[in-house]
Amino acid sequence: MAASDTFPNSPTATAPKKRGGRLKRWLLTILVVVVAILALGYFLAPVVVRSNWIRGKIVTNVQDNLDAKVTIDSIDFSWGDGIVLTGLSVANPTGFPDGPALKVGRIDAGLSWKSLLTGRISVQAAVQKPEVFVHVLEDGRINLIELQKDKAAKTGDAGGSSKKPDKKSDERDFDYRVRFEVDGGLVQVHDASRGIDERIQNIRLALANSDFGSPVGMSFDAELAGKDGTAKGTLTARAQADPRNAQPLDFFSFETSGFELGDYAALVAAFVEGEKFESLRGHVRGKLAAKPVEQNGARQDEFAITGDLIVSNLDVRGGPFGEGRGIVSKAWTIRPNLRFNPEKKTGSFDGTDVDLGFATMRALPATEADKVLGDSATPSGAVGLVIDVDLAKLGEQPLLPKGTYAGTLQMKLSGVPPTGEGATTLPFGLVVDASDVRVRGDFLKEPLAIADPVRLESRGKLVFGDGLPTTDATFGVRGAGLDGGGSFGMSQDGAYSAKAGIDVVSGPLVALLGGFFPTGLGLEGKGRIDANVSGRLPSDDRSGGLLAEDLPEVDAKLTVPTVTWFGSRLAGLTNEVRLADGKLDVTTPGGAMLNAGPLSIALHAKDLMGDASTLAFDVSWNGGRANGGMVPALQYAVPLLAGLPTNDLKAIAGIAFDATTALKISGNGPLPKSADAVMAALEKWSASGNVELSDGSFTPSPLLTDVFRFFGDQSKIAFSNISSKIRVKDGKVWTDGFELGGKDGIVRLQGSTTLSGKLDVKLDLTDVLSKHKDGQKILAVLGGKLSTDLAGTLWSPKLDLGATFDNALKSALKNTVEDATKGAIDDLLKGKKPDLGDLFKKLGGKK
Numbered sequence: 001m002a003a004s005d006t007f008p009n010s011p012t013a014t015a016p017k018k019r020g021g022r023l024k025r026w027l028l029t030i031l032v033v034v035v036a037i038l039a040l041g042y043f044l045a046p047v048v049v050r051s052n053w054i055r056g057k058i059v060t061n062v063q064d065n066l067d068a069k070v071t072i073d074s075i076d077f078s079w080g081d082g083i084v085l086t087g088l089s090v091a092n093p094t095g096f097p098d099g100p101a102l103k104v105g106r107i108d109a110g111l112s113w114k115s116l117l118t119g120r121i122s123v124q125a126a127v128q129k130p131e132v133f134v135h136v137l138e139d140g141r142i143n144l145i146e147l148q149k150d151k152a153a154k155t156g157d158a159g160g161s162s163k164k165p166d167k168k169s170d171e172r173d174f175d176y177r178v179r180f181e182v183d184g185g186l187v188q189v190h191d192a193s194r195g196i197d198e199r200i201q202n203i204r205l206a207l208a209n210s211d212f213g214s215p216v217g218m219s220f221d222a223e224l225a226g227k228d229g230t231a232k233g234t235l236t237a238r239a240q241a242d243p244r245n246a247q248p249l250d251f252f253s254f255e256t257s258g259f260e261l262g263d264y265a266a267l268v269a270a271f272v273e274g275e276k277f278e279s280l281r282g283h284v285r286g287k288l289a290a291k292p293v294e295q296n297g298a299r300q301d302e303f304a305i306t307g308d309l310i311v312s313n314l315d316v317r318g319g320p321f322g323e324g325r326g327i328v329s330k331a332w333t334i335r336p337n338l339r340f341n342p343e344k345k346t347g348s349f350d351g352t353d354v355d356l357g358f359a360t361m362r363a364l365p366a367t368e369a370d371k372v373l374g375d376s377a378t379p380s381g382a383v384g385l386v387i388d389v390d391l392a393k394l395g396e397q398p399l400l401p402k403g404t405y406a407g408t409l410q411m412k413l414s415g416v417p418p419t420g421e422g423a424t425t426l427p428f429g430l431v432v433d434a435s436d437v438r439v440r441g442d443f444l445k446e447p448l449a450i451a452d453p454v455r456l457e458s459r460g461k462l463v464f465g466d467g468l469p470t471t472d473a474t475f476g477v478r479g480a481g482l483d484g485g486g487s488f489g490m491s492q493d494g495a496y497s498a499k500a501g502i503d504v505v506s507g508p509l510v511a512l513l514g515g516f517f518p519t520g521l522g523l524e525g526k527g528r529i530d531a532n533v534s535g536r537l538p539s540d541d542r543s544g545g546l547l548a549e550d551l552p553e554v555d556a557k558l559t560v561p562t563v564t565w566f567g568s569r570l571a572g573l574t575n576e577v578r579l580a581d582g583k584l585d586v587t588t589p590g591g592a593m594l595n596a597g598p599l600s601i602a603l604h605a606k607d608l609m610g611d612a613s614t615l616a617f618d619v620s621w622n623g624g625r626a627n628g629g630m631v632p633a634l635q636y637a638v639p640l641l642a643g644l645p646t647n648d649l650k651a652i653a654g655i656a657f658d659a660t661t662a663l664k665i666s667g668n669g670p671l672p673k674s675a676d677a678v679m680a681a682l683e684k685w686s687a688s689g690n691v692e693l694s695d696g697s698f699t700p701s702p703l704l705t706d707v708f709r710f711f712g713d714q715s716k717i718a719f720s721n722i723s724s725k726i727r728v729k730d731g732k733v734w735t736d737g738f739e740l741g742g743k744d745g746i747v748r749l750q751g752s753t754t755l756s757g758k759l760d761v762k763l764d765l766t767d768v769l770s771k772h773k774d775g776q777k778i779l780a781v782l783g784g785k786l787s788t789d790l791a792g793t794l795w796s797p798k799l800d801l802g803a804t805f806d807n808a809l810k811s812a813l814k815n816t817v818e819d820a821t822k823g824a825i826d827d828l829l830k831g832k833k834p835d836l837g838d839l840f841k842k843l844g845g846k847k
Helices: 002-009 011-050 052-064 113-117 151-155 261-270 366-373 391-395 506-516 628-637 675-682 702-708 766-770 775-782 801-813 818-829 837-843
Strands: 074-078 082-091 100-111 121-136 176-191 196-208 216-226 231-241 249-260 277-295 298-318 326-335 337-341 346-348 353-355 359-364 383-390 404-415 425-440 448-450 454-463 470-479 482-490 495-505 521-524 526-536 553-560 562-565 568-571 573-580 583-587 597-606 614-627 657-670 686-698 717-729 732-742 745-754 759-764 787-792
Touching: 196 261, 249 261, 261 277, 277 326, 359 366, 366 383, 366 404, 366 425, 383 391, 391 404, 391 425, 614 628, 614 686, 628 657, 628 686, 628 717, 628 732, 657 675, 657 717, 745 766, 766 775, 787 801
Parallel strands: 121 176
Antiparallel strands: 074 082, 082 100, 100 121, 176 196, 196 216, 216 231, 231 249, 249 277, 277 298, 298 326, 298 337, 326 353, 337 346, 353 359, 359 383, 383 404, 404 425, 425 448, 425 454, 454 470, 470 482, 482 495, 495 526, 521 562, 526 553, 553 573, 562 568, 573 583, 583 597, 597 614, 614 657, 657 686, 686 717, 717 732, 732 745, 745 759, 759 787
């Protein structure tokens, strides 16, 4: 009992009561400290944010990710208004013009703390006078890209992150209220390499919703302007999206009040390689809109895209169209009506209407679209487009050579969009029909007419994936003398191959293309083209396009039908063509006969796409009969054929020339890089060979009558043999060792003819004069030799034999008997027997 009596009075009995008191005091102390810290933070936070230390930290962090100087004028903070930042500027990187790449006048950003306490987020931000300056240097570098070029190295993420994004949740909670505004924005683009200096100014942008979770609306307004700030047009966009929906877009619209194409000529030219535009005018205005399709009040997965775009007073010439060519129109109307399902990847063009004046475009009905595909194994659901071209209206455009055109051209294009998850295959079909085509014009010898229809068809599939689309297609052509087809394929790495086998029936082809053939050219019989082509289209990383600089690899055989040319006949010609590694070889394996004489041609070109491309050739023709149609080429080696109308195709058929020919010539030289450089390239060519004409005759030009005064029949010069060595050098065809003649004497010739036709030839008539009665006596007076100059051009030669005689006699007789010789020489040139009595009497000679 003693123990129990003492337990209430022990020290341990009062310990719990004392610990409880201390705990309360500690909790109270901690609460006071926390409140004091929060109060201190509440009052100190604005001071700290406004401090230079915080501003310096922000500038340093930004500069660590950009290669440029960053400045901020001030940063302010208040619990009621949020953060205010003024005077943000990011300078251009090194090598670019002095000045900013980005400027922002003021940024206000705030968060509703009251809403945050209730678990909702309400944010707002306003940006005033943001200005972006884009500079493109001559070498193609862009300032905004250069600002970030070392970011990967600094972050150690040069290869990019391999982390995959988390799978999207099916929940679409959106408990936010947002408001974001931009006022007075500017984007200025200066491209020094292309002469572009344009602005989008007075940019006003607003993103906002009216309440927590409600749809977000977007409005965008801006002005198109030039360097001086003068407005050229307006841009307006409106949209609304509800993030809670599976298809969040409620609607989107884009509209422009109109702008002139001419104001953006430099910008358009930047995307078009080649010649400059001669004119680029037109006014563009219109509106495009997109929204989900609704059916029975329920939103579908399909979108409808509609609009109305009008281009008025269009005048575009030059550029890719070529000199003097282009398109003009009072008005183009483009009214799309597209349906597109992004989930199923299906769509349609029903209701689309495009009218370009000379061509219209519209949707193909589903049954016709399936028919164009032409493969019963292909599932239905094809969409297609048909383009109808009115050649009469097209002929009124400066796009085609001047003339009159009639007929129709129709193109039908059809495809089946990929369906289902991961689908990548697009079957397609193309059919082009031409009918009742008629063309007249000065550029045609005779009118062109296609009475029978001509059809080109192609069908296949495209498979999309990494790299280029894989292609597998066939094609065929029927009509106008062509009958055949082939196949084409391409892999993802750009490797392609094609095969073609086409019969060429000359009769219908001549009827079709006869207006394009030179006068006198005709085709007879049937030929064929067999070809295999392969190559690669490598990707251009800078532009995302395809390089056209790599030549394909080609193996082909061309069997040419009989060709006739002003009485000449080429038959049995087969060309074997091989193109590989920048080299081109064209050979005739044998069997070709030109006017009953075997013909052999070989061409060898090297480095076709390089700066030092060359062509070597060998031509051999032996035993064939040459005629007037070959005089244009023979004139260079036989200048005595000068003066004949070889520059007039209509007159060539009237040239009287006939001879058995042996020709052999080989040479080489650089290939011209353009049409303007042809003569400059030919001046660097060299060639050598020989030509021999036998058992022939020709009617000389009246301009060279003096040369043939001593021949018996001056209207038709007969010869047993003409032979000459040929050299081509320094832009001239040199003739050496040329002899023409027979019993009436031999004319010897030596000199050159430029490739442009200028003559510089010396004629030796000594032997011809010696065969003439009293010719030896005249030669004795002349010093034993008579020569004269043949000048002018191949088409207008100049020769004055009378002046040659006069000058020779004056030199020989020193003008002592000029009067006595004049009458004799005049009689000689007229073909009369001269009275030389008085001449020889004064010379002391005998008759």
